[in-house]
Amino acid sequence: MSSIREEGKDQIIFVTKEDHATPSSAELVEEDPNDPYEERGLILPSGEINWNCPCLGGMASGPCGTDFKDAFSCFHYSKEEVKGSECLEQFRAMQECMQRYPELYPQEDDKVSETDKTSQDSASAEISGANSTSPTVQDSNTTQPNTEGSVES
């Protein structure tokens, strides 16, 4: 049983697991998917890429930002059967750039991709390689959303 106590203006409630077993009756306001103020994920409602997504870390803003944007945009809008197959040139350019900044983009092969939130983008090996090289000085993102959203080839 929950116990309630008052200490002046402060109320203290102790609850057991059973107390909280029943579903909550608290009502939350429904989310508006088109709310312009809300922080967005990687893909905006319009279908464009949100370069300012915190999930990208410093990828779009660093010295190789432009190359990264080119490559990833190409991939994102690619309609080929093998998605991104026409984007090899951009990815090569991006890799070259990243190799010039090993401090920022350490070449680790065992890192899990952390940027893709959308399940529809199938990540090519190059993308996962590129994304996993996103600066480790940024903490790698949580593994929880990864299990939800990331897709690895």
Next chain:
Amino acid sequence: MLKCRNVWKKLAPLARASSTVCRQNVRRAGLPNGRIPARVPVAHMSTGPTGGGGENHLYVLLVGAACLGGGIYAYQTIKGDQQRYQDRINEISSRSQKAATEEPTTPIQSEPPAVKASKTEAVPEPETQAAPSPEEPSPPVPDVELAAAPSETAEPPPADEPVVEAPQEEAAEPPAARVVEEEPSPPSEPSPAELTEPPPAPVVESEPTAAAAAESPSAEPPEPQPEVVAVSGVDSTPASLKVPSHTPYLLIGGGTASFAAARSIRARDPGAKVLIVTDEPDLPYMRPPLSKELWFSDDPSVTETLRFKQWNGKERSIYFQPASFYINPEELDSAENGGVAVLTGKKVVQMDVRGNKVKLDDETEISYDKCLIATGGVPRNLQVIERAGEEVTQKTTLFRKIDDFKSLDKVTRNIKSITIIGGGFLGSELACALGRRSHESDLEVIQMYPEKGNMGKVLPEYLSNWTTEKVKREGVKVITEALVKSVTCKDDKLEIQLKDGRLVKTDHIVAAVGLEPNVDLAKSAGLEVDSDFGGYRVNAELQARSNIWVAGDAACFYDIRLGRRRVEHHDHAVVSGRLAGENMTGANKPYWHQSMFWSDLGPDVGYEAIGIVDSSLPTVGVFAKATAKDTPKAATEQSGTGIRSESETEDTATSPVASSTPAPAMEQHKDDYGKGVIFYLRDKVVVGIILWNVFNRMPIARKIIKDGEEHADLNEVAKLFNIHED
């Protein structure tokens, strides 16, 4: 211009009179026949003579006298101005030598009074402006009446000033010699943007003064002295080599908010060129580890590397990015894809909002298109310590920067006793960190504050007391309800006298008594400072004035949900910096994503909080018992992040209900506030939430605050958090 008009007004009646007479004569002459001259009552001015032949002579005399008078007047003015100009230049040149050796601020301060003292128009401006422009050919037009001031058209950056009015066009000065004309009134304070870098600095203010116009063109040929100006010419000085004279995005301050804005700008504006100006010698870094993780490091060289191991074992540096991320300021202009450049060790001392430029402490000027002020703050000090004399202040640390961390680390290795004054976030965290260290050494750690318990202004009393017990268990001697009366230095030890009579002897003091937001630029920029919260007053979009945004600790902003506030937390700096960056690139979004904060007090007590968390508000706390799984350590291990703020900001769009996992059965312990949720209410609406030893539920808390609903039973709301589970 006014002068010109006045002169003309004086001459006009005479001119009209003489022209009338002239016309009359002509008419008479042109009517040789006996045609009766139409005695049209032509406007006879009182001064107009009506006589006969003698009037010709009179007419000539009058006009001649008028012209002569005008000519003499003009000559006098020009001569006088030249003299004043010369004096001014001399003063400036002598001042520029002084400025090299002493405080740069004093010349600036002495300048406005000097300006006011000299004449109504701010003379220095046109002169210093005129001086650099001799590089452009300027045909001198020493005509008093032509207030000719063609603007510098070669300027791409925004001269949003109303550059000089109509009379401009009369002037025939082809390659715009930039002449600045001042308003007579004293906004000479914002205006003293002395042009030290000719090309990009746009026209400051425009106000037609015939004298100014006349003197600059005329002054140039006789006095082409570009070197007289403090920083002369195009690129002859070392200062202008290093610093770009114009940047599209200027970020003042090199902390968390600034870095977040830089990243946001670069993400949204492809190829953006961002210049960060900071007075610290370091690249942008994060502050929370300075009072937490860095102290727990086993690495003896931690003060050099500034790397720390997170709970999950991963190491990282406190710097957001290594140096290779940034480009050199010199290369900013030419960088094809833009970049972020950091100018360290330079302080912005003045801001010219109308001219869209700032002045640094070495007299360099940088103009911008968009500017962010993220100057953060300076730690407050106790008055009793400030007045106590140098011996005491030398043994006192005000903790905020990397240098403070380094010096405190060194000090604590060599002393026996340290006292932390202040019971808030910083004080408590430092006390716990040092308390941990005291286990290895025999360092005595004392913490004293006026409240009844740690975090007394944040946590409700029962929780504050509980926290204080935990802090004591970390090895800290806590002295509550302590008001410092005086501090003296005796035999190389500090003696702190409290108002209730207690005496505390210690070797070193750390004062963690709050932060004073840095609003130094408010005066020169004409920015509003908030009287309730301090800091620059900005709107919900973080904008202070056109092209100026403020973010981070220094911003007192309007939160649509919670009202006007100023927040001094890391995540707020990230969120507001990012938002400011978005708005600088045209987003126009208000502050909406509520920032959070967190604190760890040792390995057992950790909490995350969001919204307004003020202990004076009524609270409702819902608690369960904590198991070994509910500690900050466990939380970060599970989520794989080192810093919970990272897990927050790098995390998006997760479902609001936490995943449930089977939890072990637990007991009820009445007074053990192991884990739970505390709601802070204002008018029955939840405005703040603390997640006490409950982690990764922040999105739910954020949603509840965003809704702003009145909930009848907060226990029901607490169910949403699944506090019994991991």
